[in-house]
Amino acid sequence: MLETLSLMGAGFLNALTPINLLMMAAGVAMGIIIGCMPGLSAAMGVALMLPMTFTMKPETGLIVLGAIYCGAIFGGSISAILIHTPGTPASAATAIEGYQMTLRGQAGKALFTACYASFWGGLLSCVSLYFFSPLLAKLTLKFMSAEYFWLSIFGLTIIAGVSSKSIVKGLMSGALGLLISTIGLDPITGVKRFMPSSYFAEGINTTCALIGLFSMSQVFILAEKKIKARAQATKFSDKMSLSREERKILRPTIVRSWIIGNLIGILPGAGASIACFLGYNTSRQFSKHKEMFGKGSIEGVAGSEAANNAVTGGSLIPTLTLGIPGESVTAVLMGGLVIQGLTPGPELFGKYAPMTYTFFAGFVLVQFFMLGIGLIGCRGFAQISRLSDAILIPCVTVLCFVGSYAIHKNIMDIVVMLSFGVLGYLMRKLDLNTAAVVLALILGPIGEKGLRNALRTSRGSISVLFSSVVCWVLIALCIFGILSPIFMNKLEKKAEADAAENAGGMDELEKLTEEDSV
Amino acid sequence: MKMKKTDIGVVVFMYIVCGYFYYHMTKLKASSQTYPRFTIILLFGLTTLYLIQMIVAAKKHGVESGVDEVFKDFQAAQFFVCLIAAILYLVCIYFFGFYISTVLFMAVVLLYLKVPPLYSAITVVVIVALIYFAFQRFLGVKLPVGTVMKALGK
Numbered sequence: 001m002l003e004t005l006s007l008m009g010a011g012f013l014n015a016l017t018p019i020n021l022l023m024m025a026a027g028v029a030m031g032i033i034i035g036c037m038p039g040l041s042a043a044m045g046v047a048l049m050l051p052m053t054f055t056m057k058p059e060t061g062l063i064v065l066g067a068i069y070c071g072a073i074f075g076g077s078i079s080a081i082l083i084h085t086p087g088t089p090a091s092a093a094t095a096i097e098g099y100q101m102t103l104r105g106q107a108g109k110a111l112f113t114a115c116y117a118s119f120w121g122g123l124l125s126c127v128s129l130y131f132f133s134p135l136l137a138k139l140t141l142k143f144m145s146a147e148y149f150w151l152s153i154f155g156l157t158i159i160a161g162v163s164s165k166s167i168v169k170g171l172m173s174g175a176l177g178l179l180i181s182t183i184g185l186d187p188i189t190g191v192k193r194f195m196p197s198s199y200f201a202e203g204i205n206t207t208c209a210l211i212g213l214f215s216m217s218q219v220f221i222l223a224e225k226k227i228k229a230r231a232q233a234t235k236f237s238d239k240m241s242l243s244r245e246e247r248k249i250l251r252p253t254i255v256r257s258w259i260i261g262n263l264i265g266i267l268p269g270a271g272a273s274i275a276c277f278l279g280y281n282t283s284r285q286f287s288k289h290k291e292m293f294g295k296g297s298i299e300g301v302a303g304s305e306a307a308n309n310a311v312t313g314g315s316l317i318p319t320l321t322l323g324i325p326g327e328s329v330t331a332v333l334m335g336g337l338v339i340q341g342l343t344p345g346p347e348l349f350g351k352y353a354p355m356t357y358t359f360f361a362g363f364v365l366v367q368f369f370m371l372g373i374g375l376i377g378c379r380g381f382a383q384i385s386r387l388s389d390a391i392l393i394p395c396v397t398v399l400c401f402v403g404s405y406a407i408h409k410n411i412m413d414i415v416v417m418l419s420f421g422v423l424g425y426l427m428r429k430l431d432l433n434t435a436a437v438v439l440a441l442i443l444g445p446i447g448e449k450g451l452r453n454a455l456r457t458s459r460g461s462i463s464v465l466f467s468s469v470v471c472w473v474l475i476a477l478c479i480f481g482i483l484s485p486i487f488m489n490k491l492e493k494k495a496e497a498d499a500a501e502n503a504g505g506m507d508e509l510e511k512l513t514e515e516d517s518v
Numbered sequence: 519m520k521m522k523k524t525d526i527g528v529v530v531f532m533y534i535v536c537g538y539f540y541y542h543m544t545k546l547k548a549s550s551q552t553y554p555r556f557t558i559i560l561l562f563g564l565t566t567l568y569l570i571q572m573i574v575a576a577k578k579h580g581v582e583s584g585v586d587e588v589f590k591d592f593q594a595a596q597f598f599v600c601l602i603a604a605i606l607y608l609v610c611i612y613f614f615g616f617y618i619s620t621v622l623f624m625a626v627v628l629l630y631l632k633v634p635p636l637y638s639a640i641t642v643v644v645i646v647a648l649i650y651f652a653f654q655r656f657l658g659v660k661l662p663v664g665t666v667m668k669a670l671g672k
Contacts, residue, residue, distance in 0.1 A: 168564055172532060179535065179558065193554065194543075220597065220600070224591075393600060394628055395624075397600075397607070397623070398620055398623070405659075409662075411662060414608055415608065421604075429588050444557075
C-alpha cells in the first residue's frame with residue numbers, strides 16, 4: 001500500500017516537469033482541434049501524432065497520446081453544440097441538448113457544462129484507473145504461453161466483433177491482420193517468411209500501418225465526398241458559467257455518468273459512442289426536469305459528456321493490463337506502448353511502475369488542462385471546426401507522409417503507409433474492420449510466440465492449449481467476444497432509440513450520427 | 519438482408535490472399551509453417567463461412583448490387599486526382615526532396631479543390647513551418663533532400 005502511494009507521489013512529481021506540462025497542454029489543444037473537426041476522429045489524431053512521440057521518453061510520449069485522446073473526446077462537443085455536427089461519434093448525444101441550448105442563446109452555458117462534465121468524468125475515471133489496473137495486471141502473472149495465445153485471440157474477437165457491422169467480416173479482418181503479421185523473419189527460427197524484399201525483415205511497420213489504416217484512409221474518404229461549406233459556428237455572448245444551484249443539480253448526473261462511462265470503458269469492445277447515449281438516457285430517467293429534455297437541458301449535456309470522458313480512463317485498464325484495447329483509439333495507444341518497447345501486463349506495474357504511474361499522474365493533470373484550455377479556447381476552436389475538407393485533405397496527407405518517414409527515415413515506410421491507406425479505404429468502404437487489422441498486427445507476434453512456445457513444451461500436442469483453467473476461461477471469453485456484438489448492438493440501438501425520442505425522431509439522430517468515423 | 523454483389527469481391531480477395539500465403543508457406547521449413555498455417559486456415563474458414571452466409575442471404579432475400587451504397591456521392595475525378603497526387607508526391611519526394619515536393623503537392627491539391635489562393639498560400643506556409651519546427655528542429659528528423667537536389671548540391 002505504502003509502496004503504491006509512494007509510486008503515485010513520485011508519478012506526480014515526474015509528471016509535473018516543465019516538458020511534461022508543456023506536452024500535456026500541446027496534446028490537449030491538438031486533441032480538441034482534431035476532435036472538433038467533423039471528419040477527423042480521435043483514433044486518427046492519435047495515429048497521426050504517434051511518430052512525434054518516438055524521440056520522447058516513454059512516459060512523456062504516452063502522456064501526449066493520452067492528452068490527444070481526452071482532448072479529442074471533449075473537442076467533439078464544441079462543434080456538436082455550436083454547429084450541430086458532432087466532431088466525433090462520442091458527442092452525438094451532446095448535440096441533441098447542446099444545440100437546443102445554443103438556439104435558446106445559451107451556447108456559453110452549454111459549452112461550460114460540456115467542459116465541466118468532461119473534466120469530472122475524465123478525472124473520476126482516473127480513480128478506477130489507479131485502483132483496478134494493478135489488480136488486473138497481477139492476474140496476468142498466472143499466464144503461460146498457451147494463455148497468451150488465447151489472450152491474443154480474445155482481444156481480436158472482442159474488437160473484431162463489436163466494431164463491425166458483420167461479426168464474420170470483423171473476424172475476417174482480424175485473421176487478415178494476423179496473416180499480414182507473419183511477414184518478416186520467423187521470430188523463433190529466423191527463417192524469411194513472405195518477404196518481397198529485405199526491407200520487410202522486421203515485419204510490417206506497425207506505425208506505418210496504423211497511420212495508413214486510420215489517417216490516410218480518412219483522407220481518401222474525405223476526397224471522395226463533395227466538398228461542402230460547413231455551417232456557420234454560432235456566435236454567443238452569454239456567460240460561460242453555471243450557478244451554484246445548477247452545479248448542484250449536475251452532481252448526481254455526473255456521478256451516474258462516470259459509473260456508466262467507466263464500466264463501458266472497462267468492458268472491452270464498448271466505446272465512448274455507446275457511453276454518451278447511455279449517459280444521456282440515464283440523466284433523463286433520473287432528472288427532476290424531464291420537460292427540459294429535447295429543449296436544451298444542461299443535465300442532458302452533462303450526462304453525455306461525463307460518460308464519454310469517463311470512458312477514457314476506463315478503457316485504458318484492459319489495454320494496459322491485459323493488452324486488450326476496447327476500441328480503435330486505445331488500439332492505437334497500445335501500438336504506441338508496444339513501439340516504445342513496453343508490453344502491457346504486470347511488467348508495467350513492476351519493472352516499469354515509475355513510468356506507468358507518471359503516465360497515470362499525467363492523465364489526471366490532462367483533465368485540468370482540458371478544463372482550462374477548453375474554457376479559454378472554445379470560441380477559437382469553434383472557428384477551427386469550420387475548416388473545410390479541401391484544406392484538411394492535403395494537410396493530413398502531408399502529416400501522414402512526414403510522420404511515417406520520421407520513424408526510420410526510410411521512404412519505403414511512406415510506400416507501406418500509402419498502401420495501407422488504400423487498403424484501409426477499401427476495407428472501410430466494404431465494411432471490413434481496420435481496427436481489427438491493427439490489433440492483429442500488434443497481437444499477432446504475441447499470439448505466435450505463445451502458440452509456438454506452448455507447442456514446443458508439449459512436443460507438438462495441441463492439448464496444451466486446453467490444459468489450464470485460465471485457458472478455458474479465456475476460451476469462454478472468446479466465445480463471449482464473438483457473441484457480445486449481438487448484446488452491444490441491442491444496447492446501442494435501445495439507447496439511440498430512447499435518445500431519439502428527445503431529439504425529435506430518428507431522422508434527426510441519424511443526421512447527427514451519420515458522420516463517418518474510424 | 520440481401521446479398522451484396524460487392525461482397526463477392528471481398529470473398530475473392532480473401533481467397534487470393536490465402537492462396538498467395540499458402541503457396542509461399544509450402545516453401546518454408548516445417549517448423550516455420552505452424553503459425554502461418556493456423557492463420558491461413560482461420561482466414562480461409564471465416565471467408566468460407568461468410569460465403570455460405572452470402573449464399574443463404576441470396577436465396578432468402580435476393581441479390582443487390584451494393585455498388586450504389588458503397589460509392590454513394592462518389593466524386594470520381596476529385597478522388598483520383600487526390601490519389602494520383604499523393605502517389606506523385608511520393609515520387610517527387612524521392613527526386614526533389616521533402617520541402618519542394620510538399621509545396622508543389624499542397625499548392626496543386628488546394629487549388630484543384632478550389633481553395634482561394636490566399637488561403638492556399640497561408641495553409642502551405644503554416645504546414646511547412648509546422649513540419650520544419652516540429653519535426654526538423656524539435657524532433658531532429660532529417661527530412662529527405664532528394665536525389666536530384668543532392669546531385670545539384672555536389
